[in-house]
Amino acid sequence: MDDPIQCSTESRPSGGGAPGPGQALSMEADRCRSAYRWMVLARVLDDKLASLYRGGKIHGGVFLSRGQEALSAAIGVALQRGDIFAPLIRDTAGRLAFGETVAEALRTCLGSPLGPMRARDGNVHRGRPRDGLLPMISHLGAMIAVVNGMLLARRLQGRPGSVGAACLGDGGTSTGSFHEGINQAAIERLPLVLVIADNQYAYSTPTCRQFACQSLVDRAVGYGVQGHLADGTDLLECMRVLADAVGRARSGQGPQMVVARLLRLCGHGEHDDASYVDPALKESELGRDCLQVAEEILIGRGWATTADLAGWRHDAQAQIEAALAEVQRDPQPDPYQETWTAIASEGLRDGYPAPPA
Amino acid sequence: MDDPIQCSTESRPSGGGAPGPGQALSMEADRCRSAYRWMVLARVLDDKLASLYRGGKIHGGVFLSRGQEALSAAIGVALQRGDIFAPLIRDTAGRLAFGETVAEALRTCLGSPLGPMRARDGNVHRGRPRDGLLPMISHLGAMIAVVNGMLLARRLQGRPGSVGAACLGDGGTSTGSFHEGINQAAIERLPLVLVIADNQYAYSTPTCRQFACQSLVDRAVGYGVQGHLADGTDLLECMRVLADAVGRARSGQGPQMVVARLLRLCGHGEHDDASYVDPALKESELGRDCLQVAEEILIGRGWATTADLAGWRHDAQAQIEAALAEVQRDPQPDPYQETWTAIASEGLRDGYPAPPA
Amino acid sequence: MSVTYLEAIRLAQARVLAEDPRVFIYGQDVGAFGGAFKATKNLAEQFPGRVIDAPISEDAIVGAAIGAAIEGLRPIVEIQFADFSMPGFNQIVNQAATLYWRTGVPCPLVIRLPSGGTSGGGPFHSQCLEALYAHMPGLLVMAPGTVEDVYSMLIEAVALDDPVIFCEHKLLYYHLKADRLPEAALPAGKARIARPGRDMTLVTYSAMVHEALAAAEELAAEGYQIEVVDLRVLKPLDTDTVMASVARTGRLLAVGEAWPWGGVTAEIVARVAAEGLHLLDAPPQRINAKDTPIPYHPNLWAAHRPTARSIAAAARRALQT
Amino acid sequence: MSVTYLEAIRLAQARVLAEDPRVFIYGQDVGAFGGAFKATKNLAEQFPGRVIDAPISEDAIVGAAIGAAIEGLRPIVEIQFADFSMPGFNQIVNQAATLYWRTGVPCPLVIRLPSGGTSGGGPFHSQCLEALYAHMPGLLVMAPGTVEDVYSMLIEAVALDDPVIFCEHKLLYYHLKADRLPEAALPAGKARIARPGRDMTLVTYSAMVHEALAAAEELAAEGYQIEVVDLRVLKPLDTDTVMASVARTGRLLAVGEAWPWGGVTAEIVARVAAEGLHLLDAPPQRINAKDTPIPYHPNLWAAHRPTARSIAAAARRALQT
Numbered sequence A, B: 001m002d003d004p005i006q007c008s009t010e011s012r013p014s015g016g017g018a019p020g021p022g023q024a025l026s027m028e029a030d031r032c033r034s035a036y037r038w039m040v041l042a043r044v045l046d047d048k049l050a051s052l053y054r055g056g057k058i059h060g061g062v063f064l065s066r067g068q069e070a071l072s073a074a075i076g077v078a079l080q081r082g083d084i085f086a087p088l089i090r091d092t093a094g095r096l097a098f099g100e101t102v103a104e105a106l107r108t109c110l111g112s113p114l115g116p117m118r119a120r121d122g123n124v125h126r127g128r129p130r131d132g133l134l135p136m137i138s139h140l141g142a143m144i145a146v147v148n149g150m151l152l153a154r155r156l157q158g159r160p161g162s163v164g165a166a167c168l169g170d171g172g173t174s175t176g177s178f179h180e181g182i183n184q185a186a187i188e189r190l191p192l193v194l195v196i197a198d199n200q201y202a203y204s205t206p207t208c209r210q211f212a213c214q215s216l217v218d219r220a221v222g223y224g225v226q227g228h229l230a231d232g233t234d235l236l237e238c239m240r241v242l243a244d245a246v247g248r249a250r251s252g253q254g255p256q257m258v259v260a261r262l263l264r265l266c267g268h269g270e271h272d273d274a275s276y277v278d279p280a281l282k283e284s285e286l287g288r289d290c291l292q293v294a295e296e297i298l299i300g301r302g303w304a305t306t307a308d309l310a311g312w313r314h315d316a317q318a319q320i321e322a323a324l325a326e327v328q329r330d331p332q333p334d335p336y337q338e339t340w341t342a343i344a345s346e347g348l349r350d351g352y353p354a355p356p357a
Numbered sequence C, D: 001m002s003v004t005y006l007e008a009i010r011l012a013q014a015r016v017l018a019e020d021p022r023v024f025i026y027g028q029d030v031g032a033f034g035g036a037f038k039a040t041k042n043l044a045e046q047f048p049g050r051v052i053d054a055p056i057s058e059d060a061i062v063g064a065a066i067g068a069a070i071e072g073l074r075p076i077v078e079i080q081f082a083d084f085s086m087p088g089f090n091q092i093v094n095q096a097a098t099l100y101w102r103t104g105v106p107c108p109l110v111i112r113l114p115s116g117g118t119s120g121g122g123p124f125h126s127q128c129l130e131a132l133y134a135h136m137p138g139l140l141v142m143a144p145g146t147v148e149d150v151y152s153m154l155i156e157a158v159a160l161d162d163p164v165i166f167c168e169h170k171l172l173y174y175h176l177k178a179d180r181l182p183e184a185a186l187p188a189g190k191a192r193i194a195r196p197g198r199d200m201t202l203v204t205y206s207a208m209v210h211e212a213l214a215a216a217e218e219l220a221a222e223g224y225q226i227e228v229v230d231l232r233v234l235k236p237l238d239t240d241t242v243m244a245s246v247a248r249t250g251r252l253l254a255v256g257e258a259w260p261w262g263g264v265t266a267e268i269v270a271r272v273a274a275e276g277l278h279l280l281d282a283p284p285q286r287i288n289a290k291d292t293p294i295p296y297h298p299n300l301w302a303a304h305r306p307t308a309r310s311i312a313a314a315a316r317r318a319l320q321t
């Protein structure tokens, strides 16, 4: 979404240093400040999740976005209300920018029955399909065709104009679903933006064991779609490329494939120390922390002061603590309150096993 | 195989006009004559299958190769003994050239228990895995990874040097299996030659509903494999391109993708009148019958006389009639002789249902 | 007028397309060509833009149908042969089947699976995969065995809010005929007594209904009155109707064309044994296809699946215990 | 020394790699990293070139394993979670499972599926898919429930000429321990009496063996002697051992962690009812996971699958009929 304030009051990073008097900021600066604040909110939320995990408060795994906030936020801010977004595991920033609230993220991770997944599904598997925010299933690549179907439906219903973004990792590009999905979008010329975060590893597997092409963007031509490369550590570049890709999709140029190169700056999940990551990569340009890079941009261009940055971070922390305090008062899910049926049609629930006496 | 005589005595087209005295033929001419004879044998065999089908002698479907003999034969003659071949539905010519006998083709189609599939599987689902000739399953794209695994095994076993060819149609390229298979081969740098017969239709579906790229060969770069285009109606070009691709694979240059453009000159199966085929395509260069084109080449270059052609066709007919006469004496499969188990391990066959009393 | 099973499928689709603007059809060759079996013949012409040819991408076909369902449409997916639903299996069982439970958003879509053996079909064009789908939570599984049912159940399937696996039987496509289409229909989820009897209950579905009826006829000549229950819907199973029948007859033979291990017949026998043991005068029995892939040659194929003859033989044995 | 279930898997693989040059391992992150669960830790180092990292391509992973098996190798495929075998399902059930029957060429390969729920695993990291595989002809399905069995059965699986679906249970990985590895083992295909008793037979497998044993213990305090049968192998099913047990006890409760419709429990009850009706003093019963996806939150997860407590409650009800 262009403006975080519009997307959701609950999730809006509140307060923050306004530009000083007489210092009218360009639209670009505004957008960048806004995107950066989503990044900070995501980073602080991720840090909180990591600490909750270490404290044994989260069941199962925790998967963080560290190093991918610039790319992810850029997607979120490039989309508009009414668009469709199918994030993947490292899209905390994009989710928030698209309209997910901190509370729903926390509720899902903590297994609250008041979260969107009602404690039935957890961690990154969260969303609100009716609001265009798709809750990923784990099987990589599987969300792309679902976005296609939503876009196709809108075309059939005579409601064009929206764009669907789907995210994938370098590893996810090896799935048959990726191929079938992007090809389907190309055939139907759907306004799909497929964003591939090439973060050099799929769990422990380096990209050389995942593909043999020079760059994943070389795949675009084989589908007849437009391809775009971005430096995933550079917020401004991510924003420019994503805005361009989303704009092209919206204006009827068909599917767009964006490949951003970056490095995962954390383990695959919080259980993983990522000791397999090549130190040379960490030292390289790819290993830059996109949050720091964004701060340098903001400061360097005079779009924010260090006080602004500190204030925003403080705001993010306050927002997350407030949400956490609220969420921690949520009830636990009660198995006796569950309907224990996966079928919507009332009369058609299978009678076996009979409900416990 | 380079020389039909080597590949299998049974399937060798017998007799045929040798070059006249003093008329030493070049190696190219020899190869072309040989490939052409496989084409004729395939065409005549297909015609026989069609007539058996119309006569109600064949159960289920019959799928013909008409229009694809040049490409298919070119694959068969480019491979060597000990190579691997995973043909698809329109590879009668390549199968024969690779070493399948007319009798095994007929036995499979007629459901003889003496055929390689023992009446359990039929029509194009035939082969001898141990001899490198894979019996396709119907699910398109599924054979590619199997060829990869065979090549990988040979590498692990220290038996390099062989090439594996897998065939696919334009429609088959839309499967996830195609993508996973070619990508896997690229990662492992296997000597795979993937041959795509872009015959403009998948059943009734034109290629514009199957992909949106200019040419399927544009996919090669996205996998980091070498791509080759061929005019599938031109035997000499097919032979040149296939020999080149197979040679590159064999010499360690990794997977090769060959895309040949042509037109299916028959229905999807013999039940289909193909009335949906665009007449303009039939009139175009793509609509040329590769068998006629090959004949023009042979005659035009003085590599064969019309008497040679007639003789070869006659020989093919004789060979097929002889095989058919033999096969028609085969017993019918007897359900009481069947073991009715899909499990090889003797002691581990499931006891239910108990064998009929 | 006489309507075939296949024609009934086509007419049901024409009707839902006409009556419900949310419906569209997606599948390989379903458009101008009218489908491999002609189940969508002329529909693309009659309903422009709503009968869409798909690439050979079963995973993406089902995925897109799910997306369309989320947006409020009612997709009907035609898989060319049930066997080719395997590459789309993941989307069906992990995405479509879990959506409502995970999110509360229903996923109304119908996946038509041309199922079952035909002579010469072979291992990959003959499968009956209903048990795979029924095992996974979140799906409804239908397997109509009559012209009337295939028509009314398909219409009903489209109206339901859940993903429905709709197993049509290819063997019935051209040969099974009815005089007219039904006006009223049994409610979904209700089994049907296809033939009343009092000596034994044959429980079955789809094409096997006709084999079972023929077996019952054969046994009638021997003085046995065999009741035949047509399940119609495999998930949920109408255990009540089965149990009531067994209560009348005291004997059960479950008949399925699918493979034995964990198939419909296992589920039926297990439920009857658990809830109706006291009703049984003899051990409940099952007859299924043999536990191998489906053979190509007609001789083998005919021996692989149950037939009127083998059903009658099994019933005879069970009647004598 | 004490060995965990997971360590036993690693040691079994180390042993077959050492003893059989035909063996290699293929799967995501199995190489230097040692696998998501560390079941292949150090193996890549010990057996250079024979423990191969795969791309996220389950269809091609299984496909390549089949090709390697044709060439005479003995691949072990590690699927990262059983749930992710669905994108490879087609190759497993249509290519691997049919090869021997179609061509006479065996397809010896082992597909390791880390199965079963763990608290917090959720719908896509917890599935028990054994019934799907057992339904399809041409596969052997193993589900060891002890450290000893997981070791000896994995070694045996590699030696067999058929494709084996090897369902390991994640809940047992770290917590289940044994003093030593077995020297001898029950033959494949034989069930095991895990606890003798005379009042009722609990038939189960994998992690549920331990829940069943705990339930039996609980009921022992109430004076019941419960026999627990550990199936070990799900296809083929060792019906003889089950039947002999039911002959002794007269009562059957089949327990499974998978979904109910067409699961192992249905198959067990159906077979016992068909072949051993006269042995039963009470209706045979089943207890399974609930028919929904597997929930994320521990409270819901614990209520979704059978536990010692719910098994004991079900057994108690059945004992009183």
Ligand SMILES: Cc1ncc(C[n+]2csc(CCOP(=O)(O)OP(=O)(O)O)c2C)c(N)n1
Residues within 6 Å of the ligand: A089, A090, A138, A139, A140, A168, A169, A170, A171, A172, A173, A175, A197, A199, A201, A202, A203, A264, A268, D028, D056, D058, D080, D084, D087
């Ligand atoms: C089809 C499938 N196979 C395996 C997995 C297990 N898995 C989860 S995340 C992951 C690695 C993903 O790597 P990548 O796509 O590069 O995303 P990243 O984690 O780097 O963001 C794997 C193998 C899965 N989720 N889906």
Ligand SMILES: Cc1ncc(C[n+]2csc(CCOP(=O)(O)OP(=O)(O)O)c2C)c(N)n1
Residues within 6 Å of the ligand: B089, B090, B138, B139, B140, B168, B169, B170, B171, B172, B173, B175, B197, B199, B201, B202, B203, B264, B268, C028, C056, C058, C080, C084, C087
């Ligand atoms: C996965 C899968 N889906 C559907 C089918 C049904 N089918 C068999 S052949 C065919 C068309 C194939 O077209 P193409 O790949 O272009 O090969 P061609 O017939 O043109 O040689 C289809 C859809 C199949 N075999 N496999």
Ligand SMILES: [Mg+2]
Residues within 6 Å of the ligand: A169, A170, A171, A197, A198, A199, A200, A201, A202, A203
């Ligand atoms: Mg990655």
Ligand SMILES: [Mg+2]
Residues within 6 Å of the ligand: B169, B170, B171, B197, B198, B199, B200, B201, B202, B203
């Ligand atoms: Mg084609």
